[in-house]
Amino acid sequence: xxxxxxxxxxxxxxxxxxxxxxxxxxxxxxxxxxxxxxxxxxxxxxxxxxxxxxxxxxxxxxxxxxxxxxxxxxxxxxxxxxxxxxxxxxxxxxxxxxxxxxxxxxxxxxxxxxxxxxxxxxxxxxxxxxxxxxxxxxxxxxxxxxxxxxxxxxxxxxxxxxxxxxxxxxxxxxxxxxxxxxxxxxxxxxxxxxxxxxxxxxxxxxxxxxxxxxxxxxxxxxxxxxxxxxxxxxxxxxxxxxxx
Numbered sequence: 001x002x003x004x005x006x007x008x009x010x011x012x013x014x015x016x017x018x019x020x021x022x023x024x025x026x027x028x029x030x031x032x033x034x035x036x037x038x039x040x041x042x043x044x045x046x047x048x049x050x051x052x053x054x055x056x057x058x059x060x061x062x063x064x065x066x067x068x069x070x071x072x073x074x075x076x077x078x079x080x081x082x083x084x085x086x087x088x089x090x091x092x093x094x095x096x097x098x099x100x101x102x103x104x105x106x107x108x109x110x111x112x113x114x115x116x117x118x119x120x121x122x123x124x125x126x127x128x129x130x131x132x133x134x135x136x137x138x139x140x141x142x143x144x145x146x147x148x149x150x151x152x153x154x155x156x157x158x159x160x161x162x163x164x165x166x167x168x169x170x171x172x173x174x175x176x177x178x179x180x181x182x183x184x185x186x187x188x189x190x191x192x193x194x195x196x197x198x199x200x201x202x203x204x205x206x207x208x209x210x211x212x213x214x215x216x217x218x219x220x221x222x223x224x225x226x227x228x229x230x231x232x233x234x235x236x237x238x239x240x241x242x243x244x
Contacts, residue, residue, distance in 0.1 A: 002149045004225040006035045006232075009200070009209030010070065010193040013045025013105060017213055018054065021221040024232040028223060032064055036146050038193040039070025039155035039173070041139075043102030044214040048076075049109040049135070056138040069142035070155040070194065071173040076106060077140045080131065084124050089174045102214070144172040151224055152188035156195075157206070160184070179206075191224070200231055204242040 006025045011018050025033050037055065042048035055067050071089065075096040078085050086095055096103035097114075104114060107123070110130050114123055128136075145154040147164065154172045157179030158164075164187075171179075176195060185205050193210035200220045201208050207229055211220040221232040222240065230237035 002226070003034065004029055004223050005148055005151065006033050006221065006223050007153060007191050007209055008035060008037050009211055009220040009222075010038060010040040010196070010213055011042075011045070011051055011219060012040055012072070012102070012214035013042055013048035013051055013109065014213045014216075014219060015045075015047040015050040015054065017219040018051055021219045021232075024221050024234070025223075028232055028237065034064040035066070036148075036153040036191070037065065037067045038153060038191070038209060039068040039142070040072045040193060040210075040214070041067070041070070042076050042106045043072040043096075044105060045102075045216075046105065047109050048106040049131075052135045052138065053132075056134055059138075066146045066153070067138075067142055068146060068153060068155050069139075069144055069169070069173060072101070073139055073142055074169075074173050075101065075103065077136075079103065079124070080127060080136050080139075084120060089170065144169045147188065150188050150227070151191060152186070153191045155193055157192050158186065158190060160186070189224075191222075200240055202229055202240045202242045207240065 006029060008021050025035060041051050059065050075087050078087055079096055107127055112127055112130055145152060156173055157175045158167050159171045160182040180195060190206040192206060192208055195208060196210045196212040197208055200211055209220045209222055211217055213219045223230050223232060229240040231240050
């Protein structure tokens with residue numbers, strides 16, 4: 001039987017919630033548990049810098065952690081390139097600093113402040129100077145997916161009926177309707193986030209663990225074991241079964 005594998009949904013700068021989720025996993029699976037983080041580490045919440053620092057240092061220390069790239073993480077990295085660029089999937093008239101997206105809060109967690117008079121040419125060099133290079137490198141090199149046996153972990157989802165090797169990072173970070181509306185089976189049970197729900201849901205062909213931390217709702221931690229899925233609560237495991 002495949003060893004248990006744990007997953008944590010979208011984090012969005014909620015360091016305290018992340019620490020709570022990690023504590024629940026450690027109580028269930030011990031300090032060496034394999035954990036996949038489903039991306040969207042940053043934006044909206046109060047401590048994106050702390051979240052990145054915890055995950056980067058955890059991996060560097062040898063923790064059995066896989067950290068995936070979400071669309072918000074991609075926007076973070078695009079801004080911190082030598083020449084900042086927008087993500088092509090952002091709606092017209094919006095950018096990483098729009099209130100709806102939350103990049104201002106991410107920079108504020110590094111002590112970088114801006115106001116309505118700020119310009120890219122002013123903020124970009126300040127951000128490049130103040131944000132640790134190991135954070136920049138860590139975020140720039142996050143993988144888009146992790147496949148383990150019959151499980152596929154990805155931030156947003158996949159393009160149905162497209163081989164894994166032909167899936168695009170853009171879809172894996174951003175896709176919604178074409179993936180969410182697909183009722184047929186995939187070659188794996190797809191474990192994802194990106195589309196916030198009030199609680200985690202199991203749809204038979206996919207499991208959505210984004211329970212809305214970007215909107216101050218709790219982070220979900222789950223464990224997959226022998227084809228079964230359980231949400232980890234303070235009191236222990238709760239089975240998450242497919243919706244009818």
